[in-house]
Amino acid sequence: MWARRIILPLAALVGLSLALLYWRAGRDAPARSTHDSPPPVPPVAPPLAPPPAGVQPRNRGPRESDAASPIADALNQPGGSIKRDLQMVHELLETWQSNFPREGNPVGENAEITAALAGDNRLGFPFIAAGHRAINGRGELCDRWGTPLRFHSLSGTQMEVYSAGPDRKFATADDAVWPPAAPEQP
Secondary structure (H helix, E strand, C coil), rough: HHHHHHHHCCCHHHHHHHHHHHHHHHHHCCCCCCCCCCCCCCCCCCCCCCCCCCCCCCCCHHHCCCCCCHCCCCCCCCCCCCHHHHHHHHHHHHHHHHCCCCCCCCCHHHHHHHHHHCCCCCCCCCCCCCCCCCCCCCCCCEECCCCCCCEEEECCCCCEEEEEECCCCCCCCEEEEEEECCCCCC
């Protein structure tokens, strides 16, 4: 019974103390009316001036870069040869492998390999421009006659590239491959 006589007044005292603290905290806070203006907004920096003529602006990220590797510049160019075209595609694949040594060849069908070479890769770097003349409307890398190339992975780091040739049909005498097949030895 004696505990009841002590606990009840003690609880009332604690409650009263908390109410007093709450009342004082509200009284000491600065009064804000609904007519107060909002806090000032920091000034906005003026837009940057364009770079001087002849100076290229610095790219903000790898995907914003339109500059592709110059290896593919002459690909499917008039006056070239299918042998040289396939060699350039092979050089693009070797450049890919030197930039992604742990990944090996780009994988997938022609459109997926082409997308990776055109910048849809971890670095966002285009090894060939996405709008290059050798890329068709479906995103496939094509030979000089407009036939999509065929990629055959020999291993994780070796890839053969096939063209159907001028007749545009695979498995005929005018097909071309890079690297060229080694002559059979007797």
